[in-house]
Amino acid sequence: MRISCPYCGTRDVAEFTYQGDATITRPDPASTDQNTWNAFVYDRANPAGKHSELWQHSGGCRTHLVVERDTVTHVITSVAFAGAKRKPVSAAAPKRKAPARKAATRGKAPS
């Protein structure tokens, strides 16, 4: 896989570190609501298809990137700096109500 870093250009995936789901938003630090924090730390959808991911160009400029990637075909449709503007979760992205069940029904078990 190759990722087009907006700063460094297109590089091999070996230069990047996967840093998790880019659709999550860190709760208000002052919040003590356990459900909110629990969702932030643990709840993840496991979509077979379009996904928004965080990758750090750790073997390059070290910035974090939001990579829109299809987890089935590995086709990357966009790459942008993370943080510059936190993108709101796109409408197509699944709302995370029952992620565990969703993951179980959507994908086949990895073999």
Next chain:
Amino acid sequence: MSGRRVSDRGRIDRSRSISFRFDGQAYSGYAGDTLASALLANGITLFGRSFKYHRPRGVLTAGIDEPNALVTVIRDGMREANIPATQLEIYDGLVAESQNRFPSLAFDIGAVNQLAGPVFSAGFYYKTFMGPVIGPLRGTRFWMFCEWFIRRAAGLGRADHARDAARYQRMNAHCDVLVVGSGPAGLAAARAAANAGKNVILAELDPVAGGSAKWSGETIDGKPAAEWAAAQAEALAEMDNVRLLTRTHVWGYYDGNTLAALERVGDHTLTATPGEPRHRHWVIRAGTVVLTTGAFERPIVFPGNDRPGVMLAGAAQRYAAEFGVLPGRRIALFTNNDSAYAAAAELSAAGAEIAAIVDTRQVISAGVRDLAARAGGELLLGQAVSATKGGKALTGVTVQRLDPVTGTASGEKRTVAADCLAMSGGWSPAIHLASQAGAAPKWNDDLQAFLPPDPAQPWLGAGAFAGDTNTADALRSGRNAGARAAGGRASRSQPAKVEAPKLDPFPAPVFEIRPTEGSSGKALVDHQLDVTAEDVRLAHREGFHSVEHLKRYTTLGMATDQGKTSNVPGLAIMANARGISIPEAGTTRFRPPFAPVSLGSLAAERFGDVSPDRLTPMHDWHVDHGAEMMPAGLWHRPRIYGLPGETLEQAYVREAKTVREGVGMVDVSTLGKIAVKGPDAAEFLDRVYTNKFSTLPVGKARYGLMLREDGLVLDDGTTWRLGENDFLMTTTTAAAGKVMQHLECLLDVHWPDLKVALTSVSDQWAGAAISGPDARRVLERAVQGTRVDNETLPFMGIVYGEVDGAPVTICRLSFSGELAYEVYCGAGHGTHVWEALLAAGEPFGILPYGMEALGTLRIEKGHVTGAEIDGRVTARDLYLDWMLSKKKPFVGSAMMDREGLVDENRIRLVGIISLDGLPLGGGAHIVEANSHAEPNESIGHITAFCYSPVLAKYIGLALVKGGKARHGQRAFIADPLRKRYGPVEIVSHHFFDPEGSRMHG
């Protein structure tokens, strides 16, 4: 020579004779020969024995698709197995051996397996060796009994244990257009792309470019095709924007148009020049790929089709035209398509006698009849070869009438005498790379072959790969693909003019010949793994219908050739058995590698060097002064500075004692150091540490604790405030990278508004920690430009000065529990300052100490490290809850109070004292009852242990259920792996000086 060599054809250099050995016998050939062509020229047709039945085998192909003629090459005392003789270029001094025979190729004991044929049919191992043990002769136990014998007898060549002395390299390449295959289509594509100014890589697996042009006998642009191809390749090689890679097979097509290729740089020479690799592993990132990989000819499946002397018609043609070798004197042909007639014409022209042309078809075109007439020999239409005769060499074939509907041969048997049978079952485009990079291939009924799938990545196909059936079409499609790959358009102008016999490109749909009466022997589908047509049908009968199951049950299409000759015939037979069409039966998806890849090339320059050595500035000093080094992640750190005759324990006890009683010094340059700068630096630290840093005065340091978002401990360390907006954070050696990434992620993703810059300065500073009651006295002697008394440099204070002319920053902090200082200087001054400090400490008997003494001192103090901060502990587990600020949120603060994390009965930090005077063991369990036989429930484990010189006991740190509540209790160590059992006492982890009076003194 045997007279098989013809004088007027081939690209071999007859002026250069090459001598080599095969199975101990000396032979000679010419420069340009492969081992296969050279042995054939010497009259050798027996190349090896087959995998399972040890059947004698000859050479089936002339290329990378060879399943049979695998040899072992012996080079520099190392054996490399399973090299296709068809790919092995001979060189002076080559030594090769046949495989899979014992004691010799001609007389092989394993050949008795043939008699037991039905026993070894598909699924033999599953049926015989799997499942429960029933009696002595069944199941897994039986397998364990038989394994040694079976492993000796079965398999392909044997791997060597000797160290591979050859070198391998990796090469990264980028190009606009990668053309795979240099046949007429590939040459045309490369030329078109290169003319458009693109950077082009043209990869060719053979030593010489040209593909089929080298042996087609056709004429291109008025020149013999081979000459045309040579001129094209030469012109390309001279262009600055073209890299022509010969002896290079592209074997993997990965995401992002990244392709892997193996260049066999040195396999055709006896010796390498210094530094020259044997293989070069190319990783090519291409803008567009043009696949012109050609097609593989298919064998026909019929009884005895693996007898030495039976080969593919295209291969026979190639031996004659490219190498000037006749694969037989009297050659019969057996075909279901026109291409074999061109082979017959070439073989005849080269001097062979054509015994007969057996064609499954009733009707053929007039043009092909002409070719047959020119070649000579009988033309037997509507007939098929139903058996072969001979022992280890072919003497003749049996021909019978073919029923075109059932595919059965019956009726009168005619024997045609021949020492070579050249067969053609049609052609399969080499779609392997396209299949790797795309979806399922598409069946074409006319060609009776799978054509490439639609591209899922930027590639274009041309030539026989794309289904072109003649050279003129290949040249046109190649040129157009090259132009389009270069971003241009297909040209309408005429491509190079081709003169070639007009052939019908479509084969008859015949894959297998089944004689009606009697069993006339095995009909091989997969020659390499001895899979017969009967095995395929057996798999069908036993329910293994899917092609994926067929492959795994029968091993069809596995091993080094990956079914290049057997794939489609195998599918056809399964489809026939199921009564469905071939596309309905489907095909397996091809995976990398397309052809075998040396493991060495994947390791490349990292062979024997799995990770880089990370060295501190004082590394050479440590080694020169007797340090025994140990790895700490990638770092190398002194373990002990042992004296002659000392044990490890004696050395670290002596070193630790020196620190407690006088003064010692340890290299702490490996600590992670992160410069945290900016107007929001203090705010940032308040968010990431559990305790406050915004209140830290400039010129002071503070011990800090970091949690993960889930509330568990991430790391600890001191952070120094060097200026209002300028902090130097230290991390543990092991967690430096992890902490850096954690902080960068928070800043980049979650808090982009904070003006904070993080930079790793771990390597900027060399660090020496001086510890012991005399530490201050050493500094007083060594440091200029600042006082170091208690007032100027209190606990956690920072001063700047010089040591022997080098600027230093000194922070008073203690890991050992003694009066201690960390002296930092520029890394380039590391050894200079280290030596100056040692010189200053000489009157006090200063000694350098290593990791073992460092560990001993910290265990005595109960300080935690990565051994305790193992990703599963909370701050409370370590009794560090006093560091959890209640005045501010911080990373992990919302999650750390979850029910399971505040349970008093979690495993928590304690000290352990050995009561039997014997050493403890890291990782050993703590249990409540002393029983060796019955494992007791573990109540925790030991994280670190040592012999404590101050307590004169073996002590350790442990994480034990309930922690403090167990102080004073007796328990037992249980370490079944090391057979260590014994009583221990659970105590406070603060073994020594719990009030900290020594370090504050």
Next chain:
Amino acid sequence: MVERESPLGPAYRPGRHGNVAEAAGVTLSETRPGSIVEVVSWPGSEKAALAAIKSATGLALPNMPGAGVSKKDKAGYGFAPRRWLIIDGREGVEQQLQKAVSDKIGAVNDLSHGRTAIRVSGPRAEWVLSKLFAVDFSAEAFPVSNGCSTAHHEIFAQIQRTGKNQFDLIVFCSFARAFWTTLCHSAEEVGYEVS
């Protein structure tokens, strides 16, 4: 001043090595610049940071990813968003930059001790570097004066093209010896000279 010790130690062996049949394909050297300094700017202060770099060092760096300037005794280039690396033959350039780059603009880090500068020059420089880094070193993709950040497995590297056939590499000094050894090994094929 105390002289800085090279981290290459015994791995640094001047002379001809590897394939000596032909002229050396590359020359390898440790350039030991007096200063290696990193300048970081806050978002929106890029231009001010570049102006500060110019006033302190005379280097007029273009505000473009990877763009840089390479002069005889000093060089600079962007290697990450809002980050530039300044390499100067003189010592103490960090203090000048520190003065020029205020807290309002950004931050400065002295890396003169922490990084090692290695020069690879000669007709086969692109070939040898291509063995180690998955970066397109061709002149079209990597013009003179441009720089980049990349990695050879665990070893992070910043690379600037300082001539048609010349590249200056900056690596962490703790990895310098391991990297140098690998580099020499990779250069044996084309023959190399250590100077």
